[in-house]
Amino acid sequence: MARIPVSGIQHTLRCGEYEAVVASVGASLRTLRFDGRDLVVPFGADELRTGYRGATLAPWPNRVVDGHYSFGGAAHVLALTEPERGHALHGLAAWLDFQVTDAGSDHVTLAATIEPQAGYPWRVEVTTTYRLAADGLVQTVTARNAGAQPAPWGTGPHPYLVAGAGALDEWTFELPAAEVLLVTDDRLIPTDLRPVDADDAARFDFREARTIGAAEIDHAYSGLVRDESGTATVRVTDPAGTGVEMTWDAACPWVQIHTADLPGGPAQPGHRAGLAVEPMTCAPDAFNAGSYSYDAGLIVLEPGAESSASWRIAAI
Template sequence: MARPPASGIQHALRAGDYEAVVASVGATLRSLTYRGRDLVVPFEADEVRPAHRGATLAPWPNRVVDGRYSFGGREFQLPLTEVARSHALHGLATWLDFEAIDKGPDHVTLAALIQPQTAYPWRILVTTRFSLGPDGLTQTVTALNDGAEPAPWGTGPHPYLVAGDGRVDGWTLELPAAQVLAVMPDRLIPTELTPVDAEDPERFDFRSPREIGRAEIDHAFTGLTRGEDGVARVRVTDAAGSGVEMSWDAACPWVQVHTADKPDPAQSRLGLAVEPMTCAPDAFNAGSYDYDAGLIVIEPEASVTASWRIGAIA
């Protein structure tokens, strides 16, 4: 039997002008195109996924500071997976091999079980559906608490959006967020929630669309302005006006935006990470902050759902 590629079993989807490939390891969106144009930064099937590019983040997105948290009167220590900053990064599901439980030409549903373990002693069934349609790719994530105790939870995706040719610097960003979470510059530990126009509006205030330029961003935003349909929309466009839109509903009150700055200039700022999140960074320590970090607690045998969409701006 042939061995699968490094990124796992490949699930190719197609609908109209859209094509996508979802890899089973980490329930990862490996590629998404519209009329042959990349909407996310792709990678090869037989390549170990670069960091968390396109992965499904669960049971927490972003960071748990120092990997330490308390819940239900107990203290826990997670493995430190962001070694340089000494944090637990992006959950436990990003390297799980998800199994396809339903598949068609334009959709696939994947599932994996987060088993109880010392640092996270809850059994969570994670199910995610990727579906292509006329408006792009919709991903829905559902978590079922298959245990006897309440469990802390958060989720989100990790795509790097591509507006067109070139790199992040020349693209225009529209980000309808009124607040940004300030962080310590060395370890990105959250400190306080501030208005986007308070201290460094050139870096953080994109409520009116403008060019990203040399702004370096790796921050969480909230206070999202939503349309009458309750949906928040982030748009990234190139000089010609084409690009990509990411949208989500009230299940995700936060969004992390990252300009993908890397030490190697050849690999730096290839795409803009836009990560809708059900909770803030370090939400497992929500009690340490004076704002609502949005930690979800799933009761036994209960489930919660969140979804988002990526579509082309033609």
């Protein structure tokens, strides 16, 4: 029997100048290239994925503060998978081994089941399809509540976009979002949703494309400006003229942006190596939606019900 790489079974997709590799563990986008150029920060097939790089996030993206929440009249406690900040981070699917249910030269569909467990006592079937086309790579995630009780749900991807060979500080970033969710400096606990042109939030305003510079961002945005079809678009470009754009529809009213600042700074591999752009169906800590004055977007899946969201990554 052939040895299975650390990241699981590898699925290579090709279409025109695009090539992608999807790894089965976490249904992770391991590489995405256009004409040989990386569009996302890659990782090796036998490399232990770091920073949730390319993973499919479910049944919640981002954080559940302190790992505590209430739903359906019951209190729940999740394992703290971000121990340095004391939160439950990025769901339960990131280390599941997804099984292939359909595959072709330009697409693959993978499925896994989140089984009832301590902190999340619901059974949710997760299916995701990656499909390459002439206009880029589209990922769609669909959840189905296979249990007998309503379940809280949220999802999103975790790619680190790469504009080009230049340093992230030199990249130009455009994000059509009117609001940013401010957080505490130490634990990134949400505090207030503010207009991006407010005095305490203006450093996060990228509605007009501008250079990222030394900005350190690990924040969620909302109030997204969309085109006539309801699509929001983020663009990041390198001074050499190359770049990446990411688009998504109204299924994701939030997006997390992270400049990949690591505690060890430039000496630590991966520090500011890419710009994480994470469209999300809900806000950080949405499982505690009742604690906030804004709509956190928590989805409640009724028994047998489904919910889908999708996004696209393309070369500029």
